[in-house]
Amino acid sequence: REDLKGLYSALLVPYNEDGSVNEEGLRKIIRHVIDKMELDGLYVGGSTGENFLLDKETKKQIFDIAKDETGDAVKLIAQVGSPNVYEAIELGQYATELGYDAISAVTPFYYKFSFKEVKQYYKDITDAVDNDLIVYSIPVLTGVEIGLDDFGELFELDRVVGVKFTAADFFLLERLRKKFPEHLIFSGFDEMLLPTVVNKVDGAIGSTYNANGPRSKQIFELAKEGKVEEALEIQNVTNDFISAVLENGLYPTLKYILQQETGSEERFYARKPMAQSTDAQLERAQEIYEKYIK
Ligand code: SI3
Numbered sequence: 001r002e003d004l005k006g007l008y009s010a011l012l013v014p015y016n017e018d019g020s021v022n023e024e025g026l027r028k029i030i031r032h033v034i035d036k037m038e039l040d041g042l043y044v045g046g047s048t049g050e051n052f053l054l055d056k057e058t059k060k061q062i063f064d065i066a067k068d069e070t071g072d073a074v075k076l077i078a079q080v081g082s083p084n085v086y087e088a089i090e091l092g093q094y095a096t097e098l099g100y101d102a103i104s105a106v107t108p109f110y111y112k113f114s115f116k117e118v119k120q121y122y123k124d125i126t127d128a129v130d131n132d133l134i135v136y137s138i139p140v141l142t143g144v145e146i147g148l149d150d151f152g153e154l155f156e157l158d159r160v161v162g163v164k165f166t167a168a169d170f171f172l173l174e175r176l177r178k179k180f181p182e183h184l185i186f187s188g189f190d191e192m193l194l195p196t197v198v199n200k201v202d203g204a205i206g207s208t209y210n211a212n213g214p215r216s217k218q219i220f221e222l223a224k225e226g227k228v229e230e231a232l233e234i235q236n237v238t239n240d241f242i243s244a245v246l247e248n249g250l251y252p253t254l255k256y257i258l259q260q261e262t263g264s265e266e267r268f269y270a271r272k273p274m275a276q277s278t279d280a281q282l283e284r285a286q287e288i289y290e291k292y293i294k
Helices: 023-036 056-070 085-098 115-128 148-156 170-179 190-198 213-224 228-248 250-261 279-293
Strands: 006-010 041-044 075-079 102-106 133-137 160-165 184-187 203-206
Touching: 006 075, 006 213, 023 041, 023 056, 023 250, 041 056, 056 075, 056 085, 075 085, 085 102, 085 115, 102 115, 115 133, 115 148, 148 160, 148 170, 160 170, 170 184, 184 190, 190 203, 190 213, 190 228, 203 213, 213 228, 228 250, 228 279, 250 279
Parallel strands: 006 041, 006 203, 041 075, 075 102, 102 133, 133 160, 160 184, 184 203
Antiparallel strands: none
């Protein structure tokens, strides 16, 4: 799936104060990512979209809006994973019918599933959904670690075409790349984009690319051309930005910046139980916005 390579926005979703989707705001973010950030695709239904706080109908609504606003302009990957595998299958079929280019599924979490159970989960999804699948591995949030040999078993499943690797384990990343040259590897931590590109990932999916797209694209392109020194300079500024964002709160800061960038009057709320931004966070977000993005 050469066509899936590239830089993706882990799509941020703005909510209204009552927890419903702010559709106008979401459409504006999508336009911003496509037209101004000029990214290659959208990863819809991920952590950044607060997906794991949503009911099934709202997840479908977001898939609908993203497809409707995007058309065929960029690639679309639908994250459908959930410990409820029946829901994952239904969402995978739904996104596939809508025309999503691929699906992705987080490793099942909460219960301590054995690897045999994790593998069965991916087999159940790929057997039932007529689309290619990217494993979403994010041990920092799920607690699920997958080793080299286990990745090999998942990659043997029909239609498992790669992994979104959101981890800082560069030894495992290097081993994966060497052993599975035909599978897609997407980098998941934006602050580590450069070293993952040096390790020859095929693309990256991240939250900060929604706002810091141009620098991220430069890092990606320069590193691919072997211009590591130049890429590092941009990664350094990028990481000043990401450090400030993480210190102030990832969601409040990105929501504030995207509200400003899209010229939206309505505040971009978080979905409960995620806390709403405080005045102090909003003030700091404005400073970060002015210093790094505006
Ligand atoms: O599913 C998604 O929304 C993502 O792709 C998440 C993405 O990997 C982000 N990870 C987390 C834990 O939020 C990163 O983009 C992350 O926000 C960024 O690297 C800052 O740490």
